[in-house]
Amino acid sequence: MAELEPLRFITLEGGEGVGKSTLQRALAERLNSHGFDVITTREPGGTPLAEAVRELALHPPENDSWSAMSEALLMNAARSDHLEKLIRPALRVGKWVICDRFADSTRVYQSVKGGVSTDILSSMEATVLGETRPGLTLVLDAPLETTAGRRSARNGPSDAFEQRDHAFHNAVRQGFVAIARAEPERCHLIDAACSETEVFVAAWSQIVAKYKLGELVR
Numbered sequence: 598m599a600e601l602e603p604l605r606f607i608t609l610e611g612g613e614g615v616g617k618s619t620l621q622r623a624l625a626e627r628l629n630s631h632g633f634d635v636i637t638t639r640e641p642g643g644t645p646l647a648e649a650v651r652e653l654a655l656h657p658p659e660n661d662s663w664s665a666m667s668e669a670l671l672m673n674a675a676r677s678d679h680l681e682k683l684i685r686p687a688l689r690v691g692k693w694v695i696c697d698r699f700a701d702s703t704r705v706y707q708s709v710k711g712g713v714s715t716d717i718l719s720s721m722e723a724t725v726l727g728e729t730r731p732g733l734t735l736v737l738d739a740p741l742e743t744t745a746g747r748r749s750a751r752n753g754p755s756d757a758f759e760q761r762d763h764a765f766h767n768a769v770r771q772g773f774v775a776i777a778r779a780e781p782e783r784c785h786l787i788d789a790a791c792s793e794t795e796v797f798v799a800a801w802s803q804i805v806a807k808y809k810l811g812e813l814v815r
């Protein structure tokens with residue numbers, strides 16, 4: 598049987614401030630420069646409804662918060678809309694889609710938060726994604742000191758939450774590394790402590806290899 602081509606659907610994963618959006622812009626620019634049509638998008642979000650869910654999920658009313666189960670449902674509801682209205686239609690007409698965070702973020706964040714079993718998270722993921730699985734997932738990894746520095750350079754001094762939650766950020770980091778190691782066919786771990794150029798070169802070489810772009814992009 599002929600091997601199926603990987604979907605031109607690339608996801609970028611990793612902790613906050615690791616460099617996903619920066620890499621997304623650079624990859625889209627490079628693909629564009631070779632004449633490919635590229636959609637860049639993010640999760641939670643990417644469609645008007647999913648962006649509304651993002652606002653709800655990330656900024657609940659003061660003195661209230663979502664349980665991990667509610668968050669997992671919200672992320673999956675947003676993802677379902679995003680897949681249906683943006684990602685699948687784009688892939689169908691031959692566009693590339695580069696998404697800043699996707700299903701691995703739910704696996705990691707909602708399980709680190711506790712309270713939802715891996716079985717439940719996996720079954721939600723399978724139901725929502727169906728056949729639309731990323732062809733390539735680039736997992737950006739860097740020491741927490743590096744990402745904390747980048748976040749505070751971006752946002753100003755890190756807030757009390759970030760200071761307090763070293764253990765949380767560490768669990769998130771380990772969660773992404775574990776996924777990358779468990780699924781080497783789909784995922785590639787990138788040392789994101791390097792310069793922007795080095796991160797880009799590592800990511801681009803994975804794309805060239807995975808999609809056999811070879812002569813097309815030289």
Ligand SMILES: Nc1ncnc2c1ncn2[C@@H]1O[C@H](COP(=O)(O)OP(=O)(O)O)[C@@H](O)[C@H]1O
Nearest residue numbers: 613614615616617618619747751791792793796
């Ligand atoms: N490889 C890198 N080296 C140094 N700084 C970086 C690198 N990648 C991104 N940055 C900077 O770090 C900050 C966070 O990057 P960003 O791409 O927004 O991360 P994320 O999308 O993962 O939260 C930004 O100010 C960005 O310019």
Ligand SMILES: Cc1cn([C@H]2C[C@H](O)[C@@H](COP(=O)(O)OP(=O)(O)O)O2)c(=O)[nH]c1=O
Nearest residue numbers: 612613614640641672698699702703706707
């Ligand atoms: C996609 C997704 C994100 N998240 C969280 C991770 C981030 O804390 C937040 C998205 O915030 P965002 O500002 O996009 O993160 P970053 O700083 O990496 O650019 O939502 C989940 O908890 N579950 C999910 O499924």
